[in-house]
Amino acid sequence: MSSILTYIAISEGKIKRSSLEVLSRSKAIADANGLACEAIIIDENASSFTDSVQNYGASKIHIVEDSIFSQHRNTPLLSALSKVMEASKPKVVAFASTEGTKDILGALAANQKAGVVADVSSFDLTSSGVIAKRPVMAAKVVGNVEVTGETILVSVRSGSYELVESPITAEVNTIEFSSSESDLKAKLREIISATGDTIDLNEAETIVAAGRGVKDEEAKSLITELARVLNAGIGASRALTEAGVYDPSLQIGQTGKVVSPQLYIAVGISGAIQHVAGMANSKVIVAINKDADAPIFEVADYGIVGDLYKVLPPFIEELKKLKS
Amino acid sequence: MKFYVCIKMVPDVYAPFQIKDGELIMDADRMVLNAYDASAVEEALVLSEKHGGEVEVVCIGSAKASETIRKALAMGADKGSHIVTTGDEGFDSGSYANILTAFLKDKEYDVLSLGKQSQDTDSGLTGSMVAELLHLPYTTNAVGLEIENGNLIVKRQGDTGQEIIELPTPCAVTCSNDMNEPRIPNLKGIMASKRKPIDTIDLASLGISESDLSPNSKVVSFEHKPARKAGQKFEGEADEIAREVAQLLDTEANVI
Amino acid sequence: MEDKFDCIVIGGGVAGLAAAITLARNNMKFLLIERGEFAGAKNVSGGVLWGHDLAKLVPNYWEEEDAGWERYINHRRLTFMDEQSTFSLDFKSKHFNETPYSGVVVLRSKFDNWLSGKLQEAIDASDYAMDSFIATNIKVDQVLMENGKAIGIKTGEDEFHADSVIIAEGVNNLLTRQVGLQDNYVPADHMLTGIKEVIRFDQQVLEDRFQLNGLSGMSNEYVGWATDGVEGGGFLYTNRDTISLGLVLGIKDLREKKKSPHDLLNHFKTHPTVADAIKGGEIVEYSAHVVSSGDSRAMPKELYKDGILIAGEAANLLMNAGKAIQGMDYAMRSGILAAETIVTAKAKNDFSSTTLKEYRKALDDSYVMKDINNFQDAVHLLHTDTMQNKVPNLVCDFGRQFFTIKNEPTPKSEKMLLGAIKKHASLWELLKLGFKARKSL
Numbered sequence A: 001m002s003s004i005l006t007y008i009a010i011s012e013g014k015i016k017r018s019s020l021e022v023l024s025r026s027k028a029i030a031d032a033n034g035l036a037c038e039a040i041i042i043d044e045n046a047s048s049f050t051d052s053v054q055n056y057g058a059s060k061i062h063i064v065e066d067s068i069f070s071q072h073r074n075t076p077l078l079s080a081l082s083k084v085m086e087a088s089k090p091k092v093v094a095f096a097s098t099e100g101t102k103d104i105l106g107a108l109a110a111n112q113k114a115g116v117v118a119d120v121s122s123f124d125l126t127s128s129g130v131i132a133k134r135p136v137m138a139a140k141v142v143g144n145v146e147v148t149g150e151t152i153l154v155s156v157r158s159g160s161y162e163l164v165e166s167p168i169t170a171e172v173n174t175i176e177f178s179s180s181e182s183d184l185k186a187k188l189r190e191i192i193s194a195t196g197d198t199i200d201l202n203e204a205e206t207i208v209a210a211g212r213g214v215k216d217e218e219a220k221s222l223i224t225e226l227a228r229v230l231n232a233g234i235g236a237s238r239a240l241t242e243a244g245v246y247d248p249s250l251q252i253g254q255t256g257k258v259v260s261p262q263l264y265i266a267v268g269i270s271g272a273i274q275h276v277a278g279m280a281n282s283k284v285i286v287a288i289n290k291d292a293d294a295p296i297f298e299v300a301d302y303g304i305v306g307d308l309y310k311v312l313p314p315f316i317e318e319l320k321k322l323k324s
Numbered sequence B: 001m002k003f004y005v006c007i008k009m010v011p012d013v014y015a016p017f018q019i020k021d022g023e024l025i026m027d028a029d030r031m032v033l034n035a036y037d038a039s040a041v042e043e044a045l046v047l048s049e050k051h052g053g054e055v056e057v058v059c060i061g062s063a064k065a066s067e068t069i070r071k072a073l074a075m076g077a078d079k080g081s082h083i084v085t086t087g088d089e090g091f092d093s094g095s096y097a098n099i100l101t102a103f104l105k106d107k108e109y110d111v112l113s114l115g116k117q118s119q120d121t122d123s124g125l126t127g128s129m130v131a132e133l134l135h136l137p138y139t140t141n142a143v144g145l146e147i148e149n150g151n152l153i154v155k156r157q158g159d160t161g162q163e164i165i166e167l168p169t170p171c172a173v174t175c176s177n178d179m180n181e182p183r184i185p186n187l188k189g190i191m192a193s194k195r196k197p198i199d200t201i202d203l204a205s206l207g208i209s210e211s212d213l214s215p216n217s218k219v220v221s222f223e224h225k226p227a228r229k230a231g232q233k234f235e236g237e238a239d240e241i242a243r244e245v246a247q248l249l250d251t252e253a254n255v256i
Numbered sequence C: 001m002e003d004k005f006d007c008i009v010i011g012g013g014v015a016g017l018a019a020a021i022t023l024a025r026n027n028m029k030f031l032l033i034e035r036g037e038f039a040g041a042k043n044v045s046g047g048v049l050w051g052h053d054l055a056k057l058v059p060n061y062w063e064e065e066d067a068g069w070e071r072y073i074n075h076r077r078l079t080f081m082d083e084q085s086t087f088s089l090d091f092k093s094k095h096f097n098e099t100p101y102s103g104v105v106v107l108r109s110k111f112d113n114w115l116s117g118k119l120q121e122a123i124d125a126s127d128y129a130m131d132s133f134i135a136t137n138i139k140v141d142q143v144l145m146e147n148g149k150a151i152g153i154k155t156g157e158d159e160f161h162a163d164s165v166i167i168a169e170g171v172n173n174l175l176t177r178q179v180g181l182q183d184n185y186v187p188a189d190h191m192l193t194g195i196k197e198v199i200r201f202d203q204q205v206l207e208d209r210f211q212l213n214g215l216s217g218m219s220n221e222y223v224g225w226a227t228d229g230v231e232g233g234g235f236l237y238t239n240r241d242t243i244s245l246g247l248v249l250g251i252k253d254l255r256e257k258k259k260s261p262h263d264l265l266n267h268f269k270t271h272p273t274v275a276d277a278i279k280g281g282e283i284v285e286y287s288a289h290v291v292s293s294g295d296s297r298a299m300p301k302e303l304y305k306d307g308i309l310i311a312g313e314a315a316n317l318l319m320n321a322g323k324a325i326q327g328m329d330y331a332m333r334s335g336i337l338a339a340e341t342i343v344t345a346k347a348k349n350d351f352s353s354t355t356l357k358e359y360r361k362a363l364d365d366s367y368v369m370k371d372i373n374n375f376q377d378a379v380h381l382l383h384t385d386t387m388q389n390k391v392p393n394l395v396c397d398f399g400r401q402f403f404t405i406k407n408e409p410t411p412k413s414e415k416m417l418l419g420a421i422k423k424h425a426s427l428w429e430l431l432k433l434g435f436k437a438r439k440s441l
């Protein structure tokens, strides 16, 4: 029986929640269409994740384990995925839309002659293939896309689907794979990781995002304090990642990360479409901006018109009270 | 170093648009050079200025796309190739990747540069497709490029941090606009661009016909993004409104 | 010197494009420089381009599929407004369907872009296909002078040389001031501000609502309540599937009455007549821009100087005597005349004011300066309190009485009129007005 295969992304020894969201969706589609719901884990210790994965209803889990996967490398990842696809001939392969996925999705489609649609906010199976919704024109518009093909690759924006557990005991299928650094043309020299224990923005419940309005250390420390009180992840607009004030991996928007937390607090951000493209799906949006006409207020549920230096201190203080 | 930069003409996302019975209608005159490609061109220019070399741009698109090529030439690229299409074939990334591959397969170059995505569709597929089809080592989402003894050193923005990757040439790379601020062509550049060569090429001469290119993904309709419910705006005494909103986040929105 | 031009045209608006097209047709080597990303990018205004000059520049433009213009005017209306009522002079005529049209509605971002396409065609067809340029996204910082004569322009670090410069920079005429042709201080009461919204409808709805047929269109000017006591007036023009609705307001009066253009536009839109006209439309564009009042006192001291000509609204060439705003057609004609003067200068190889003053003469002999001079009184008249407030109120009041049927004995119209007059003005005032009007219009 043909299957829908979900790629489980592992990053820094943890399963990316977004790929479990996708797995939850795949499971639902599999059940509705009488397909097998399978998963694939590619990591240096892939086997250690099977339990959590079968918890979301994968009846068969393909394991590719090799030290080469300690870090993201596109060539081995590509050949591992091709190998599994050739073996299990899935109807659909679903990915969480991470940078890792973006790095290989097109190549995999070309290599497997598969149909492909990237960065969807929802997708479903039809008799002819896959239909999906995806934001276009800097997320000002939603496009309805039809994809056809023997096999179809879909990558899904994080936060598009809820996690749904449906425990099952999965058959584990370990696939022989070995690759050595030296065979690779592309050499990964080093990874400059984002500063320490920053919360993964894709998984953060709350995000405090700073923009150009956050001019100096004083403002920056207010942001840090606000984030600490709310146990929030810190994000930034391009104005600040560009200026090197925050790490580039914290950029939110069209070029940066797409996030959808429960609470998004935009501080000193004007709300350019390319920024909004990355945060418009947040559940509750708070904007703090001294310019009453800033476009960010068009998407904000709670807009505070005022100087962040004056607004944040009492705001933080009040939140502390509420927390305790 | 010889650079090929693939540039695309895309609709200006700031241009007013309307959606009529599922069709997206934009001002056809408001077409621009894809911002990510502008960064790719800029970086190629910087590197060739630094290490010597040549920058050639290739663009697939309607007759109007020649303006986009001129823009790149005005920035400083040396030569342009315009693969002419009617522009309304509904091609997807795969179709363009196939055309680019057909064009590039017998070309000599060190670095093939693309944008990480199209500003209008955000697909982000063509780059790695072309790399795969041409069997080139590649990497995506570059935020910095360097050349070290004949190899391309890419700073790639990954999920957790920045990966420093060394690619032997020839190779392919897709560029993020976080890499640089593309130069705005000055008058001298604009004037010089007029004398620079643009080859116009049709699909047939590349040995492909439109039918080989039938896209396997197509946008069947457009709709407005789901509207957010109108929010509340608080103006006045900073201290008061700050506390008021904090309260509401707890009591009304209960997200605290 | 290799890249020396016959002429550098500053500004890719109507005046600059008209000048450049004329230069190209006469095989001149020139450079047109536009600050905006493309011609029209910076041009918010939009309205009716009156007269036949467009047909001279782009013969048979009406035959072209999807040309840069929106609709041709065959229906005109001048509306007096009080709080509740509107009383209109309405004229629609088959006569206006004949080409060349006597007026076409344009949206500038589209129209200018289209016209610069025509310019490119003209360049390609000229002897200097490779040496004449349209350069966009470039701002001219300075006109280069050498012992009193213009020798080129400066942008950023780059200098470009030419025998002549046509300044067509529009109403914000910084360069015109820089070269000393206009005092740096232009009294605000000679300037207006124009604001406009573009409101979209389903095309069918639009055509039914305004009784448009094919590409026919209507233009409507408003006086009275529209501006809530501020000197100025309102306008409504029909585009393909949108309307342009806006106000033109005296800057001085705005300041004194402490009113904001934006609030006044919303005020205008609440009038029942206007509200009915725009019902169900979606605002797709909002813009504001300074516009000259047409008061000749605001004109530059002179329009030429050694190596320099000033064209279009940079020279404050504009007329607004109530029945229409004429700025684009003046811009177009002055641009053409300026270019023709340059062609003569080239032939004589004399770009000094001795030759360039021919431009002033040509302009004086043309309808542009003739009208500006002849209708100055009308311009002033339009801006008097009587014309702005009393007359509209009076006319509407009379209209209300005249058109009301009460099943009571109806007074004679003359009585109504006198009543209305007494209520809103004095007979004497009106006599004066009527007299002035006869002279000025």
Ligand SMILES: Cc1cc2nc3c(=O)[nH]c(=O)nc-3n(C[C@H](O)[C@H](O)[C@H](O)COP(=O)(O)OP(=O)(O)OC[C@H]3O[C@@H](n4cnc5c(N)ncnc54)[C@H](O)[C@@H]3O)c2cc1C
Pocket (backbone or CB within 6 Å): A210, A211, A212, A213, A214, A236, A237, A238, A239, A240, A251, A252, A253, A254, A255, A256, A257, A267, A268, A269, A270, A271, A272, A273, A274, A275, A278, A288, A289, A290, A291, A294, A306, A307, A308, A309, B035, B036, B119, B177
């Ligand atoms: C192709 C493309 C992709 C892009 N991708 C992204 C992306 O992924 N992410 C992104 O963020 N941008 C992106 N951009 C850039 C984007 O267009 C904007 O330039 C950027 O988002 C601006 O950041 P900002 O709002 O912080 O700065 P600004 O636009 O300068 O806004 C600063 C705001 O802070 C307010 N402010 C200043 N001081 C104070 C104060 N004391 N108190 C309160 N408020 C204050 C100001 O009123 C202003 O509204 C992209 C652009 C392009 C062309």
Ligand SMILES: Cc1cc2nc3c(=O)[nH]c(=O)nc-3n(C[C@H](O)[C@H](O)[C@H](O)COP(=O)(O)OP(=O)(O)OC[C@H]3O[C@@H](n4cnc5c(N)ncnc54)[C@H](O)[C@@H]3O)c2cc1C
Pocket (backbone or CB within 6 Å): C010, C011, C012, C013, C014, C015, C016, C033, C034, C035, C036, C040, C042, C043, C044, C045, C046, C047, C048, C049, C050, C138, C139, C140, C141, C168, C169, C170, C171, C175, C193, C194, C195, C196, C246, C247, C288, C289, C290, C291, C311, C312, C313, C314, C318, C325, C326, C327, C328, C329, C331
């Ligand atoms: C709301 C409104 C409604 C109007 N309605 C009508 C109407 O119905 N009918 C009518 O005939 N007129 C109308 N007008 C007036 C009309 O728009 C102007 O008279 C006309 O645009 C003048 O044309 P121009 O070419 O002289 O100047 P502009 O059209 O202003 O063009 C000047 C150009 O020069 C460029 N420029 C300026 N400085 C530089 C520089 N330093 N370097 C490079 N480029 C530069 C600008 O970007 C601009 O593109 C209206 C105006 C407004 C504001």
Ligand SMILES: Nc1ncnc2c1ncn2[C@@H]1O[C@H](COP(=O)(O)O)[C@@H](O)[C@H]1O
Pocket (backbone or CB within 6 Å): B005, B006, B007, B008, B009, B034, B036, B037, B058, B059, B060, B061, B093, B096, B113, B114, B115, B116, B117, B118, B121, B122, B123, B124, B125, B126, B127
């Ligand atoms: N029509 C085209 N002509 C030239 N390059 C293109 C074209 N379409 C896509 N590309 C390249 O592919 C990148 C975007 O890929 P995608 O997001 O898949 O459309 C662009 O930044 C270009 O570098």
